[in-house]
Amino acid sequence: MLASTGTAVTIQPASQTKMANLPKRPPVELAFRDLMYTVSEGRSKGPKTILKSVSGLIRPRELTAIMGPSGAGKSSLLNILTGYKTTGMSGSITVNGAERNLSHFRKQSCYIMQDNQLHANLTVLEAMRLAASLKLSKDHPDKPGIIRDILETLSLLEHENTMTSNLSGGQKKRLSIALELINNPPVMFFDEPTSGLDSSSCYQCIKLLKDLSRGGRTIVCTIHQPSARLFEMFDQLYTLAEGQCIYQGNTSQLVPWLSSRGLECPSYHNPASYIIEVSCGEYGENNVSALVTAIGNGQHDIREGKPWPEVKDNNQVAALQNGEKNGGQNSNFAKTTTNYLPKDSNLTANLQVVVQKDEETNGAPNVTASLLEPSMDSKEAGKRYATSEWHQFWIILQRALLFSRRDWTLMYLRLFAHILVGFLIGALYYDIGNEGSKVLSNLGFLFFNMLFLMYTSMTVTILSFPLEMPVLLKENFNRWYSLRSYYLAITISDIPFQVKIFL
Ligand SMILES: Nc1ncnc2c1ncn2[C@@H]1O[C@H](COP(=O)(O)OP(=O)(O)OP(=O)(O)O)[C@@H](O)[C@H]1O
Structure with missing residues (x-):
């Protein structure tokens, strides 16, 4: 659970009894603004713009889905957010209000790719031990405890002696997650986590991601077209069409929001399928541009209907964080990161959507805490790897x-x-x-x-x-x-x- 003591927040295990041994981390709020991604297709064709000035905000304690039709730019966006792709992009990406330091960010996050990249010649337990030896400091006191906790939580304990090559698709996916969970990264990115899984395994996989997000983590995944049951498990939806954002907000608000724009999702129709159909222009060619304009290409979230806060430079953030450490309530920074100034005050009215704030996610986690625990600040934060x-x-x-x-x-x-x-x-x-x-x-x-x-x-x-x-x-x-x-x-x-x- 997300525990708050004063203004300091640390990521706790989803359940107090499970994964209690994991290192504690503060939560991370990720924002991006005016992201452009261009690739070159040779001299004859010139550059191709894949992401067209998209913005967005990804909050901790939420399970965020990036959806869109094939070729919309989901993987490109994910690759940029993870830092996997750094060339050909412009725009700003901020972490807890400060410009992202890629080196730090990569230590805080993990990227679990579509195909489970596992060594076939290891058992589950051996793979976990190896990961723990590499991802935790050499003198970490309780590596076996951490491994046991994670395997138990992810229902892999009974398969600990199975070779990874013999695991089922769902078990491989869980093992991929388990390996990355060892150092408890506050941000986890998944590229198509449900691909190749049957409906029951898909449900278990998304349920697991949701549980992880409830532990305070920021979980982002791309997904093609989830079933209605899976769709409603996501907290936040970010939809892309032709490299632009057409929706950003709660999954539960998608249908009323589309309805407010004159797009009625038929009864008993999967909202996830409907938004994809809208993105593909099946209900009119102009819908995409109208939705992009309405949502400010991701600058607005229908929950607030307001633009994101201004980006602060690292000195400002450090100064504000020092204020917090010195007993101040860090009120300035907290205010600037949560009290977004309405740029388009008509937007909320236009939506005609009752914004129902989820009690759970509304517990606005304080994202102003230091990016790493105080014990890690000086010594470990500067280090590229956990071990020599x-x-x-x-x-x-x-x-x-x-x-x-x-x-x-x-x-x-x-x-x-x-x-x-x-x-x-x-x-x-x-x-x-x-x-x-x-x-x-x-x-x-x-x-x-x-x-x-x-x-x-x-x-x-x-x-x-x-x-x-x-x-x-x-x-x-x-x-x-x-x-x-x-x-x-x-x-x-x-x-x-x-x-x-x-x-
Ligand atoms: N390096 C590249 N060179 C040329 N085109 C590219 C490059 N990378 C991506 N694209 C194009 O950008 C568009 C978006 O690609 P991306 O992989 O992000 O889409 P996607 O939404 O993830 O699609 P899918 O769901 O099918 O995986 C596609 O049309 C793709 O062909």
């Missing part, structure tokens, strides 16, 4: 050696190739060593040997790297370890085999 690179290297090396032990296919192939080529070379260059007339053959022999050894030692990397690439990208992006540690560990993990071959 030497420690990361050691853990990845152990993991790579474990993979080699478990998957002998490549090793057997290499062994077989070495023996076969050894016989061939032996037959070809037999007894050439002591003959002065066969200098060229000796040279050829040495050259061929070198070539073969170099090529075979590279083969493992060439064959296995593309398979590992998606997992590496995810783990590196979510700040588990540095590329340097990974590369060094993978290179060194091959040395025992090379030594064996030489012997």
